[in-house]
Amino acid sequence: MMKETIHEQPSQLHAVTDEATAHLTKVIPERPIMIPGIDSLLRMELLPRLRHDVQVRYEGSIDKQGFNADWDWWLYKEGKEWVIFDVDGPGCIYNLVQHRYPDSEEPTFFFYFDGEEQPRFQLRHSEFGQKAPLIAPLADQYMGPDDHGRGPIRVVRSFVPMPFARSCRITTDIRLKGAAKGDGGWGHVMYHTYTSAIGIHTFTGQEDYSELLNQWRAVGDDPKPEVEGKTVALEQLQLEAGQSTTLLQQSEQGSIVSIKARWHHDSTLEIPRSLLHDIWIVAHWDSHEQPDVECPLGAFFGNELGYNRIGILSHGQRQDGQWYHYLPMPYWSAAHIRLENRGANAVEFAQWEIRYTTLNESLYPQHDTGYFRTSTYYPLQATHGADSIIGRITGRGHLVAGQVTAFARTPGIISCEGDVRVYIDGNATPQVESDGSESWVNYGWGFPTPPEMNPATAYDGLPDNPWSMVRLCSGDCYPFRKELIFGIEAGEYNNQYLRHSGILFYYGQDEEGMVLTDELDVGNSASEGIHTYHTQGSRGYYTLESSYEGDADDVLITDKGHETEGWSQFTVSVSPDHSGVRLRRRSDQITGRQRAMVYVDDQLVQERSWYVADRNPYKRWLEDEFDIPIAYTAGKEQLTIRLEYVQEGESRVWNEFYYWIYSLK
Structure with missing residues (x-):
């Protein structure tokens, strides 16, 4: 018979006392100046x-x-x-x-x-x-x-x-x-x-x-507060094939406010589509050897195809023909922005304009601010039976926008059914998905009525094929501490021949923001012994062969794990200078609503329980995570974790196969 060991009922989970809140305020470093919402x-x-x-x-x-x-x-x-x-x-x-x-x-x-x-x-x-x-x-x-x-x-x-x-x-x-x-x-x-x-x-x-x-309601205007600054303007700019020219050269700290351009003063003229692919904008911040920004003109201004004018809050093309890009770009010692003509023909622009301002160090402290960067441009190509990886980013930061374009073999074919899938920090389960690429940009049933736009998303193209979509992730940015991989299926389940291209915009720093400091392999007696793993209310061990959701859902993985109606406990190591701890668990998601209370050195984490409401009885492997606030771990190099199962709905046990322990920086 299971011994009752759960100390808190679910209704008591969030009874955070004033003392606890005060303790959190003292221990947690000052939050960013942006409040959620x-x-x-x-x-x-x-x-x-x-x-x-x-x-x-x-x-x-x-x-x-x-x-x-x-x-x-x-x-x-x-x-x-x-x-x-x-x-x-x-x-x-x-x-x-x-x-x-x-x-x-x-x-x-x-x-x-x-x-x-x-x-x-x-x-x-x-x-x-x-x-x-x-x-x-x-x-x-x-x-x-x-x-x-x-x-x-x-x-x-x-x-x-x-x-x-x-x-x-x-x-x-x-x-x-x-x-x-x-x-x-x-x-x-x-x-x-x-x-x-x-x-x-x-x-x-x-x-x-x-x-x-x-x-x-003012898409096309700069959404940021107006600031004092300087403007560099170039008129009738000509670029020969293979030529590059500098748009801005600065040897002091500052921040780019906006970048604008016109191909021609007559906005009724059709833009040569080769211009969108052959002309690249390249930027280096603070004398970095590798470009921070390296992007074709069309993608930089939000439309690789250029059939119609589209624009969102951050970047696009106004009805008067002017291109605009308003994402802020701070730098601390230098900025070099240039245009490169990578095509075979000379081009001429009516105007380029870059506005910049003095760096506000209280707004952009260097240790706490990311450089504006692009992922390596993904050139138009087809993958076979696997997701097209539009971008792979390393370091720490957050994705704020993405551009994806697709071509099918024949006109009119519905080519939008592929899901967007985003993997973050090595987690085998995608943290972001979409039921079709069109849902990622908040439309539906393909891209049958281009052009379409709202302030955060837009798409251009011909009905269903080809298409190009752009999404701004300003509120729901995608933070990462080690790595972000952004992929998209080719067709319903990677069963179509599609050529994709695209790029990601993000803010980042090179240094990683988390480090793996321990691992517990449940079901492995040596690993359990090292981590003093023990449990009460055990339902025993079992072996599962299954796959994860996502691109690798045809790859079978076999692992041995444990399930309990009571609690499990283990001791792990963390870095002495951590700023928080992340637990990652491999679990069997055959049933949903798995919940456990988390204790750290016998102290209940009051902010939340470890809870997953979803389920998948087919692709049963899941990697889910629990972040422990620094208030419970500060100054420690060793933690004793206890997970106490709470019955919810269909769930009958808490199961666990593997734990990864990350120290956050």
Whole structure:
């Protein structure tokens, strides 16, 4: 019989005392000046600041068998409602998308915050963009075409930030399922999780987003506050084939405010598409040997194809023909920006303009700020049976924008079904996915009606093929501490011949922000002995052969693990100078809603439980993570971790196969 050892019930999990909060405030270093929520969207000048204790996550309608049936979106049923999102601990929702046939039964979405039993906010599918504070263009609707009887489809989206200090659940009054007429279940939530709730104010539904709305209604204008600065302007700039020219040369600290260009003063003239690929912008900050920015002109201004003018808040092309790029680019000793003509023909630009300002060191302290960088450009090419890896970034930082273009073999073919998949810091489970590439940019059913744009996303091309999409991740940026890999499928499940190209924009530093300091192989007696692993309420060991979700879902991995109805405990080593600790677990996700209370040296981590609501009975391996705040680990080189199982819903045990222990820097 299992001995009862759980010290806290789930309802008591977040009873954080004033003393505990005071302790956290003393031990945790000062938070970044950006507070989760509206600040992270409104204050684009803060994008270069490195994110501390932040992770990006996704929940949505991904086919659990790895194919293209990405239309069933629910986690479990609670009473009369279907739960589609369930997260414990501090966080913030930044993006919600759902596709639905207008003649289908209309769902109502209910939002529960911080353990509330009654929803704090609710809205119907048809109210996106119309019910405050989910007002256009922060929230909006896209109506797809009839598309030979397949449509129309209504895609609702929201970029309204919804922070929460303790927990969040989203439910619907009907089940979101199916792809047939009368159904429509596709959807996702993109969100951040935070180690600490300090500074977070839970969403009320009464927030004043007027300033943010005004910013989003002025796409094409610089969204950052106006600052004093200098402008370097070049008129009638000519570049011969193979020639390069300097746009800006600075030997002091500063920050690029904006980069603008015109190919011709007559905005009605069609831009030669070769111009978008042959002319590259290259930038070196602080005399770095390798370029920080190396990007074709089309991608730098948000459109590799150039069929139509599109623009988002950060970069694009205005209706008057002017290209603009407003992402801030700080540097501390030097800046060198040049144009290179890598084509075979001479080109001429009507104008180039770079605006820069003196570096504000309180805004951009060097140790806490990333350089603006691009990933290595991914040239147009096809992969076979695997994701196209658009970008692979190392060091620490956060991704803020991406551009992906695709060509199929024949015109008109639906080539958008490939999922975007983002792997962060070596985690074998993708932290970001999308049910089709078009959902990543908040549209749906392909790219049948180009051009389309909203302040955060846009796409251009011809109907369905070719297409080029651009997305700004300002609120829901993708933080990484070691590595970020951004890939996209070719077709429904890498079964099409597609040529992809693209690039990523990010802020980063070369130094990694985490180091692996220990590993526990559960089921290995030597490893268990070294880590003084023991348990109570054991259900025994078992061996599983399965695969992870994602690009490698055909690779079988065999491991031996353990499951318990009580608790497990082990001792691990961490770096003496760490700023927090991350636990990563390999688990079997055959059942969802696995929950455990986490104790560090007998002290309960009060900010959250270790909780995973989702499940996958087909691709059963999951790597999920738990960040321990520095308040529980400061000054220690050894930690005793105890994980106490809490029964939730269908779950009956806590299972564990492998633990990786990372010390955060």
